[in-house]
Amino acid sequence: MYLGLETTLGVLLLASALIALRLKNLLAAAVTLSVFSFISALIYLVMGAVDVAFTEAVVGAGITGVLFIVVLFHTSRRSID
Amino acid sequence: MEIEFIAGHNLYWIISLLLLVGLYGMLAKRNLVKKLVGMNIFQTSIILFYIAVASKRNATVPVIDATLGSADPAHYINPLPHTLMLTAIVVSVATTGVGFALLISIFRRYGTLDEDTLLKRMR
Amino acid sequence: MRKISLIALVLFGALLLYASSGLPGHGDPDGPSHRERSRVGSPVAAAHYIRHAQGDAASPNIVTVVLADYRGFDTLGETIVVLTAGLVCTLILRRSP
Amino acid sequence: MTSSSRNPILITASRLLAPFIQLFALYVIFHGHFGPGGGFQGGAMLAASILMLRLSVGAERSELKFRKSWGTPVGALGALIFAGTGLLTLLLGGRFLEYHYLPFPDLSRADLHSAGILLIEVGVSLAVMAVLVAIYDDIMEGPGGN
Numbered sequence: 309m310y311l312g313l314e315t316t317l318g319v320l321l322l323a324s325a326l327i328a329l330r331l332k333n334l335l336a337a338a339v340t341l342s343v344f345s346f347i348s349a350l351i352y353l354v355m356g357a358v359d360v361a362f363t364e365a366v367v368g369a370g371i372t373g374v375l376f377i378v379v380l381f382h383t384s385r386r387s388i389d
Numbered sequence: 390m391e392i393e394f395i396a397g398h399n400l401y402w403i404i405s406l407l408l409l410v411g412l413y414g415m416l417a418k419r420n421l422v423k424k425l426v427g428m429n430i431f432q433t434s435i436i437l438f439y440i441a442v443a444s445k446r447n448a449t450v451p452v453i454d455a456t457l458g459s460a461d462p463a464h465y466i467n468p469l470p471h472t473l474m475l476t477a478i479v480v481s482v483a484t485t486g487v488g489f490a491l492l493i494s495i496f497r498r499y500g501t502l503d504e505d506t507l508l509k510r511m512r
Numbered sequence: 513m514r515k516i517s518l519i520a521l522v523l524f525g526a527l528l529l530y531a532s533s534g535l536p537g538h539g540d541p542d543g544p545s546h547r548e549r550s551r552v553g554s555p556v557a558a559a560h561y562i563r564h565a566q567g568d569a570a571s572p573n574i575v576t577v578v579l580a581d582y583r584g585f586d587t588l589g590e591t592i593v594v595l596t597a598g599l600v601c602t603l604i605l606r607r608s609p
Numbered sequence: 610m611t612s613s614s615r616n617p618i619l620i621t622a623s624r625l626l627a628p629f630i631q632l633f634a635l636y637v638i639f640h641g642h643f644g645p646g647g648g649f650q651g652g653a654m655l656a657a658s659i660l661m662l663r664l665s666v667g668a669e670r671s672e673l674k675f676r677k678s679w680g681t682p683v684g685a686l687g688a689l690i691f692a693g694t695g696l697l698t699l700l701l702g703g704r705f706l707e708y709h710y711l712p713f714p715d716l717s718r719a720d721l722h723s724a725g726i727l728l729i730e731v732g733v734s735l736a737v738m739a740v741l742v743a744i745y746d747d748i749m750e751g752p753g754g755n
Contacts, residue, residue, distance in 0.1 A: 397537025483597035571642035598740035
């Protein structure tokens with residue numbers, strides 16, 4: 309189908325995963341994880357899984373991001389690595 | 390290594406690399422929140438693998454179209470991995486919530502989320 | 513990062529890349545899970561679901577029918593897992609210190 | 610972390626948006642037979658709307674929509690609707706979750722299956738919504754919290 313589009317989005321997904329792991333500011337890492345979820349929802353949509361893309365967009369980008377940020381406000385926001 | 394093989398398998402290589410990135414985050418990072426980020430990446434790579442296996446060329450989304458009918462299964466993408474992964478995503482966010490609860494409990498008791506400091510203070 | 517975990521990571525990655533070369537190509541319509549009959553002749557579930565979903569449950573969305581009708585017991589288990597996760601959160605965080 | 614913001618734009622916008630999000634979530638739940646959607650997505654959207662209210666207008670006023678003590682009971686009620694549908698078909702002579710034994714008259718076999726799927730989606734959405742909101746409330750309100 310759209311093999312070129314899938315590969316491009318996959319490279320973007322890898323890049324956002326690496327950025328989320330490398331950032332020392334944990335709040336920025338949580339937001340980058342939301343970006344990661346949105347890109348993975350796009351890949352599911354390109355592959356034709358509409359239900360899974362819908363769930364990932366609602367759950368991964370909405371609720372997981374909110375939970376991450378609330379947890380960071382209750383604990384520490386900096387990481388040393 | 391012909392071009393068809395690369396075009397058919399490059400997505401699997403990307404998914405393998407993504408799984409390795411998640412595993413690296415869980416093994417090498419010392420902050421526990423970073424470990425949870427790595428676990429999320431790991432889960433996403435596995436879900437992505439299932440959806441990649443389910444996809445089918447020249448087929449449409451698994452909602453029955455009246456003009457296509459349901460006579461020929463070659464017109465629709467395989468719906469079974471979609472079902473399994475749909476529940477897996479919701480279960481994964483619930484289990485991530487359990488991880489957050491453990492994290493907050495650890496922070497209240499020991500005052501840190503760094504793994505080495507935590508192991509020192511637990512001794 | 514310790515050296516042994518790095519070695520294990522590299523070996524695991526090599527194993528994954530080697531194993532993925534045996535998979536059918538991405539989007540191949542003749543893959544094992546897309547066929548009508550498996551290699552030993554038994555019917556494959558996905559083709560049966562696509563053929564019979566609308567006639568069995570009067571709903572065009574095959575994913576919903578498989579989720580709640582053909583595999584409803586599976587979904588009951590998943591719901592109970594989600595409920596258990598919520599209960600575990602309550603038990604961990606609202607326990608009196 | 611302050612539990613409510615003082616910004617009037619945020620408060621007004623979120624209070625204005627929340628009913629529409631909930632309406633769309635109900636549409637997603639009940640239209641799941643014909644398009645993408647279903648209990649899991651609709652429940653997660655309901656939870657997201659309530660979390661938005663919790664974050665913007667504060668815990669006290671958003672408790673008018675969903676109380677903090679309702680998390681576990683509503684989640685258990687959702688799982689009970691699911692299991693109760695299965696037990697009802699079991700009592701009426703069928704097997705577990707065999708929907709065409711449901712006691713709705715004048716419906717064909719396929720329509721009975723459709724009705725059974727709808728009951729189950731409602732149960733799943735209640736359970737998912739209650740559990741996701743309960744996880745947020747537990748994180749915010751544990752002992753020794755703010």
